Amino acid sequence: xxxxxxxxxxxxxxxxxxxxxxxxxxxxxxxxxxxxxxxxxxxxxxxxxxxxxxxxxxxxxxxxxxxxxxxxxxxxxxxxxxxxxxxxxxxxxxxxxxxxxxxxxxxxxxxxxxxxxxxxxxxxxxxxxxxxxxxxxxxxxxxxxxxxxxxxxxxxxxxxxxxxxxxxxxxxxxxxxxxxxxxxxxxxxxxxxxxxxxxxxxxxxxxxxxxxxxxxxxxxxxxxxx
Amino acid sequence: xxxxxxxxxxxxxxxxxxxxxxxxxxxxxxxxxxxxxxxxxxxxxxxxxxxxxxxxxxxxxxxxxxxxxxxxxxxxxxxxxxxxxxxxxxxxxxxxxxxxxxxxxxxxxxxxxxxxxxxxxxxxxxxxxxxxxxxxxxxxxxxxxxxxxxxxxxxxxxxxxxxxxxxxxxxxxxxxxxxxxxxxxxxxxxxxxxxxxxxxxxxxxxxxxxxxxxxxxxxxxxxxxxxxxxxxxxxxxxxxxxxxxxxxxxxxxxxxxxxxxxxxxxxxxxxxxxxxxxxxxxxxxxxxxxxxxxxxxxx
Numbered sequence: 001x002x003x004x005x006x007x008x009x010x011x012x013x014x015x016x017x018x019x020x021x022x023x024x025x026x027x028x029x030x031x032x033x034x035x036x037x038x039x040x041x042x043x044x045x046x047x048x049x050x051x052x053x054x055x056x057x058x059x060x061x062x063x064x065x066x067x068x069x070x071x072x073x074x075x076x077x078x079x080x081x082x083x084x085x086x087x088x089x090x091x092x093x094x095x096x097x098x099x100x101x102x103x104x105x106x107x108x109x110x111x112x113x114x115x116x117x118x119x120x121x122x123x124x125x126x127x128x129x130x131x132x133x134x135x136x137x138x139x140x141x142x143x144x145x146x147x148x149x150x151x152x153x154x155x156x157x158x159x160x161x162x163x164x165x166x167x168x169x170x171x172x173x174x175x176x177x178x179x180x181x182x183x184x185x186x187x188x189x190x191x192x193x194x195x196x197x198x199x200x201x202x203x204x205x206x207x208x209x210x211x212x213x214x215x216x217x218x219x220x221x222x223x224x225x226x
Numbered sequence: 227x228x229x230x231x232x233x234x235x236x237x238x239x240x241x242x243x244x245x246x247x248x249x250x251x252x253x254x255x256x257x258x259x260x261x262x263x264x265x266x267x268x269x270x271x272x273x274x275x276x277x278x279x280x281x282x283x284x285x286x287x288x289x290x291x292x293x294x295x296x297x298x299x300x301x302x303x304x305x306x307x308x309x310x311x312x313x314x315x316x317x318x319x320x321x322x323x324x325x326x327x328x329x330x331x332x333x334x335x336x337x338x339x340x341x342x343x344x345x346x347x348x349x350x351x352x353x354x355x356x357x358x359x360x361x362x363x364x365x366x367x368x369x370x371x372x373x374x375x376x377x378x379x380x381x382x383x384x385x386x387x388x389x390x391x392x393x394x395x396x397x398x399x400x401x402x403x404x405x406x407x408x409x410x411x412x413x414x415x416x417x418x419x420x421x422x423x424x425x426x427x428x429x430x431x432x433x434x435x436x437x438x439x440x441x442x443x444x445x446x447x448x449x450x451x452x453x454x455x456x457x458x459x460x461x462x463x464x465x466x467x468x469x470x471x472x473x474x475x476x477x478x479x480x481x482x483x484x485x486x487x488x489x490x491x492x493x494x495x496x497x498x499x500x501x502x503x504x505x506x507x508x509x510x511x512x513x514x515x516x517x518x519x520x521x522x523x524x525x
Contacts, residue, residue: 074437
């Protein structure tokens with residue numbers, strides 16, 4: 001599903017990623033661990049074509065993302081749901097309108113939008129807030145709206161960049177459960193986090209980046225498992 | 227169709243969010259385009275006047291006094307047979323004298339002392355349609371001068387040349403001023419679009435990240451530019467029409483210009499439509515410039 005082959009990336013003289021090679025199979029749930037500045041966000045941005053590697057190649061669903069034309073990038077992003085750390089929700093639009101955006105840009109039909117948005121909102125448990133502004137919701141609810149937007153068009157991959165950064169341990173556990181649920185439906189999930197607490201919640205493959213270098217693989221979870 | 231609705235709503239939101247800027251942009255664009263319109267209106271009316279003068283052009287072929295009646299009739303036949311000529315009227319020496327006396331009664335005594343009538347006989351030639359341009363008239367006059375029995379060929383060339391020169395001058399000025407003011411209109415609209423882009427930068431970023439194509443992101447701003455340009459140019463036409471009517475009223479009330487008000491005319495509908503279309507085009511150009519500067523369209 002996702003393959004990185006000897007990928008390197010630098011900004012000026014600072015190395016963000018160095019010779020990273022990894023593979024994530026279809027339907028996997030992978031944790032990408034590492035402290036701030038380790039290169040996790042750079043790696044996720046490369047997967048959605050926001051950044052290009054200086055060296056190496058990146059494949060998503062067999063497509064070489066590092067050689068994708070600019071005009072093809074939007075179509076790649078439609079296959080990948082992204083959950084942002086800062087949520088990136090539009091306060092002037094309702095929860096429903098925010099979640100509908102990925103379907104609107106794909107020119108989905110009105111009926112499809114209504115059905116899929118409500119399904120996504122129900123899946124994350126905020127369907128009763130559909131007419132409210134995201135600004136009136138709690139942090140946890142905003143995070144769920146962001147996830148609903150990421151899964152609304154049934155992506156093959158879900159990327160989450162520090163999704164638990166603003167949540168307390170209880171909400172973090174709920175969120176990880178939600179990701180497991182999404183993963184159980186067949187979506188490949190990659191969660192980037194610096195929070196060691198998250199690692200304990202997931203009994204799956206853990207890849208760790210340290211100063212842009214990929215460390216030997218670990219396995220998470222000592223308490224909860226899906 | 228929600229996506230289409232979304233694009234129109236986004237454009238409308240842009241216009242509404244920066245209401246004051248939108249109004250200022252429309253008004254300044256209108257005055258800018260109205261300046262271009264003044265030159266265009268002068269140009270159109272002068273061209274009409276030139277065409278009207280050209281249609282009315284008469285070439286006077288003065289005859290040699292030594293020509294016999296037979297030779298005169300022969301020349302008349304030759305002129306009438308010319309495909310570049312539509313009308314030939316003979317003015318005899320006596321008729322010429324009569325006309326001179328009628329036109330200049332106070333100066334008729336000047337000819338008294340000369341004894342013999344000094345005015346030559348002539349043919350008043352009207353060029354056929356399609357042969358009334360200054361070049362065609364000039365060519366025909368050159369040819370007529372070589373005909374047997376022709377003493378002189380005259381027509382109001384200076385007038386026509388002067389008018390043609392003036393039209394050319396106005397045409398060049400209109401192009402120059404039009405280009406400068408069009409660039410100004412593009413800048414004015416472009417700045418308004420830039421404000422809208424800045425206000426919606428977060429939404430643009432989100433749209434990019436969730437898979438919106440460049441076209442999808444850009445369309446609302448193109449629409450906004452087109453609306454600003456169309457409104458600005460339509461308002462400019464309104465200002466021009468108002469100014470034109472006031473001008474016409476002024477010249478009709480000023481005695482010495484009486485009659486001119488019926489000769490000048492406002493733009494025909496086709497030019498009005500083209501004017502608004504050009505305004506829309508300038509608006510879209512403003513959007514393109516702003517979108518490029520804003521850096522929208524990264525992958």
